[in-house]
Amino acid sequence: MKKVSRVFYVTVALVIITVFFGAVFPEQFEQITGNIKSFVATRFGWYYMLLMSALVIFSIFIALSPYGQIRLGKDNEEPDFSTPTWVAMLFSAGMGIGLVFYGAAEPLSHYMSNAPTADEGSGKAFKEGLTYAYFHWGLHVWAMYGITALALAFFQFRKEEPGLISSTLKPLFGEKVNGPLGKVIDVLAVFATVFGVATSLGFGAVQINGGLSHLFGLDVDFSSQFMIIAVVTILFLISAWSGLSKGIKYLSNTNMVLAIVLLIIVLVVGPTLLILNMFTETFGMYMDYLIKSSFRTSPLEGDNRGWLDAWTIFYWAWWISWAPFVGMFIARISRGRTVRQFMTGVLILPTLVVSIWYAAFGTTAGDVQNSGTDLTQHATELVLFNMFDQLPMSLILSIVAILLIGSFFITSADSATFVLGMQSTHGSLEPPNGIKITWGIAQSSVALILLYVGGLQAIQNTIIVAALPFSFIMILMVIALFKALSRELQVINRRR
Template identity: 70%
Template sequence: MKKVSSVFYITVSLVIVAVFIGALFPELSEQVTTNVNAFLSTSFGWYYMWVMTFLIVISIFIIFSPYGKIRLGKNHERPDFSTPSWIAMLFSAGLGIGLVFYGSAEPLFHAFYDAPLSEPGTDQAFKEALSVTYFHWGIHGWAMYGIVALTLAYFQFRKDEPGLISATLKPLFGDKMKGPWGKLIDILAAFATIFGVATSLGFGAAQINGGLSHLFGIEVNFTAQFIIILIVTVLFLISAWSGISKGIKYLSNVNMVLATVLFLAVIIVGPTLLILNMFTETFGMYIQNIMKWSFRTASLEGDNRAWLDSWTIFYWAWWIAWAPFVGMFIARVSRGRTIRQFMIGVMIVPTLIIGVWFATFGTTAGFVQRSGVDLTQYVTEMVLFNMFDQLPISFILSMIAILLIFSFFITSADSATFVLGIQSTHGSLTPPNNVKIIWGLAQSAVALVLLYVGGLTALQNTIIAAAFPFSFVMILMVISLIKSLNKEVRVLRRK
C-alpha cells in the first residue's frame, strides 16, 4: 500500500462514518438529506443553471479557438483506443443505468402526469416532454464532462502532472496544491464520486429488482436489492481486477451491442414511423428552446417550481456529482486526441445517441399510454417492463433490458473503482487491486444504505448535497485550464 495517499484513508473513514450513521439512524438521515436538498434546490437553483450554461459557452469557445489544435499528450502521440471503443467507454461510464431507468419513464411523466409547460396529456405536452428530456440528458451534461475530462487529460498527458483534481489547479495556486488544500479538493472529488456512483447503483438495483419481479414474481424489497448489489459487486470487482484494457473495454463494447439490439428491437416492433417523426420534430424543438430552458428558474408562484427542483436541478447536480468520476475516466481513455476532436466527440456524439434513444423509448411509452394502457400508475423502475408487455416479443425485450442494466451496472462500478483508485494513489494510472476492491465495497455499501434509508428519494437528495461543493472546484478548474492554454499558445506562436 505504498502508493496509497492520505486521501484514501480520510475518504474511506468519512464513508464508513456516513454508512454507519445511515444504517443506525435511517429516519434522521432521511430528514437531514431532505432538508439539505430543499435548501440547496431553493436557494441555489439559479446557480446550478448558470454553472451548466457557462460550461457550454466555454466548451464552444475552446472548440473554435486556437487551443483546438493542441494534443492531449505529446505532439507525436496518437489515441490509445479506436474511436468506436472510445465512444463506447465514455458512453457507458457517462450514462449507463440512467438511460434504461429513465428511457421510458421520464418522457411519460412529463407528458401525462406533471408536464412542465403545457397541460398534461395534450399533443403539445407529449412533444415538450421529449424535448425537455433531451435537455436534461444532452449537451449541458456532456459539455461539463468534457471540460472536466479535458482539464485532467491536458495537465496529466501534456504537462506530466499526476491525474488528480488538485494538480489541475497548480496554475492558480502553485505548490499549495501539494499540501492540505490540495488534499481537501481531492477528498471532495472522491466523496462526490462515491455518492454519485452509489446513486446510479441504487437506481440499477431497483430496476433489476423491478424487472425480475415483473417476469418471475420476485418480491420488490430491500432484501432482493441487497442480494442484487451483492452479486453485481462480486462481478464488477472481478472486472476491476482485470484492468481497464480488458474488463472495462470489453464490457463497454458489450453494453453498446446490447443497447443497440434493444434499441433496434423497440424501433422495429414499436410505432416506427411515429418514433422517426417525433424524433425529428422534438429534437428540433430542443435546439430551438435550449437557450430559454437554460435560464429557466421558475421564479414566480405559478411557474411549477417543484417540477424544476425535482428534475432539472436534480439532473444538474447529478451530472456535477459524476463529473470527477466520468471526467477522470474519459481523460484516461482519451490520450493522444486533439482538444478539438476530443470536445466535439464528447459533446456531439452522445447527445445525438441520447436523442434517438429517448425518442424511441419515450415515444413508444407515450403511444402505449395513448392507446388506453395507463403506464403512469407504475413506479419509475416498472414503467419500461409494463411498456414491453404491450409490444411483441415482450419477454425477450425485458430480458435484454435486465442484461443491459446488469452490464451497465458492472461497467459504471468498475470504472468508478478505477477512478477512485487514481484519486487515492497520488494519481497513479495503475492503482493497486486491493485499493480498487476497497473502493468497490465502499460504493456498494453506500448504495445499500441509501436504499435502506429512504429508497430512491434518499438517492436523489444525497446527489444534490454531494455535488454542491465540487461545483466551485469545477469553476476553478476552467479558469486554470484557460490560463495554462493561453500560456502554451503564446509559446507555440513564438516558435
C-alpha cells in the same frame, strides 16, 4: 499499498460516518439532507442555470478556437483507444443505468403529470416530455463532463501532473495544491464519487429485481437485491482486476451492442413512423428551446417553479456531483486526442445518442399510454417492462434490457473502482488491485446499506448538497484550464 494517500483514509472515515448516521437515524438523515437540498435548489437555482450554460458556451469556444489543435499528450501521440471503443466507454460511464431506468419513465412523467408549460396529457405535453428529456441528458451534461475531463487530461497527459482534481488548479494556486488545500478538494471528489455510484448501483439492483419479478415472479425485496448486488460485485471485481484495456473496454463494447440491439428492436416493433416524426420535430424543438431553457429560472408566481426545482435544478446538481468520477474516467481514456477531437466527440455524439434513445422509448411509452394501458400506475423501475408487455417480442425485449442493465451496472462500478483507485494513490494510472477491490466492496456495501434502510433518497440529497462546493471548484478549473491552454498555445506558436 505504499502508494496509498491520506485521501483514501480520510474519505473512508467520512463514508463510514455518513452511512452509520444514515443507517441508525434514517428519518432524521433524510429530513436534514432534504431540507438542505431544498435550500440549495431555491437559493442557488439561478447559479446552477448560469453555470451550466456558461460551460456549454466555453466548451464550444474551446472546440472551435486555436486551442483545439493542442493534443492531450505529446505532439506525436496517437489515441489509446479507437473512436468506437472510446465513444462506448465514455457513454457507459457517463449515462449507463440511468438511460434504461428513465428512458420510458421520464418522458411519460412529463407527458402525464409534469409538463413544464403544457396541460398534462396533451399533445404539446407529449412533445415537451421528449424535448426536456433531451435537455436534461444532452448538451449541458456533456459540456460539463467534457470541461472537467479536458482539464484533467490536459494536465495529466500534456503537463505530466498527477491525475487528480487538485492538480488542475496548479496554475492558480501553485504548489499549495500539494498540501491541505489539494487534499480537501480530492476528498470531496472521492466522497461524491462513492455515493454517486452507490446510488446508481442501488437503482440498478432495484430495476434488475423489478425486471426479474416481472418475468419470473422473483420477490421484490432486500434479499433479492442483496443477491443481485453480490453477484454483480463479483463480476465487476473480476473485470477490475483485469485492467482498463481489457475489462472495461470489453464491457463498454458489450454495452453498446446490447443498447443498439434493444434500440433497433423498439424502433422496429414500436410505432416506427411516430418515433421518427417525433424525434425530428422534438429535436428541432430542443434546438429552438435551448437558449430559453438554459436560462429559465421561473422567478414569478405561476411560473411553475416547483417543476424547475424538481427536474432541471435537480439534474444540474446531480450531474455536477458526478463530474469528478465521469470526468476522471473520460480523461483517462482520451490520451492522444486533440482538444478539438475530444470536445467535438464528447459534445455531439452522446447528445445525439441520448436524444435518439429517449425519442424511441419515450414515444413508445406515450403511444402505449394513449392506447389505453396506464403505465403511470407502475413504479419507475417497472414502467419499461410493462411497456414491453404491449409490444411484440416482449420477452426478448425484457431479457435484453435486464442484460443491458446488468452490463451497465458492472461497467459503472468497474469504472468507479478505477477512478477511486487513481484518486487515492496520488493519481496513479495503474492503481493497485487491492485498492480497487477495497473501493469496489465499499461501493457495494454502501448500496446495500442504503437499500436496507430505504435511504436512497437521502443519499441523493447528500450528493446534490455536495455538488454546490464542487461547482465552485469547477469554476476555478475553467479559469486554470484557460490560463494553461493560453500558455501552451504560445509555446506551440513559438516553435513554428
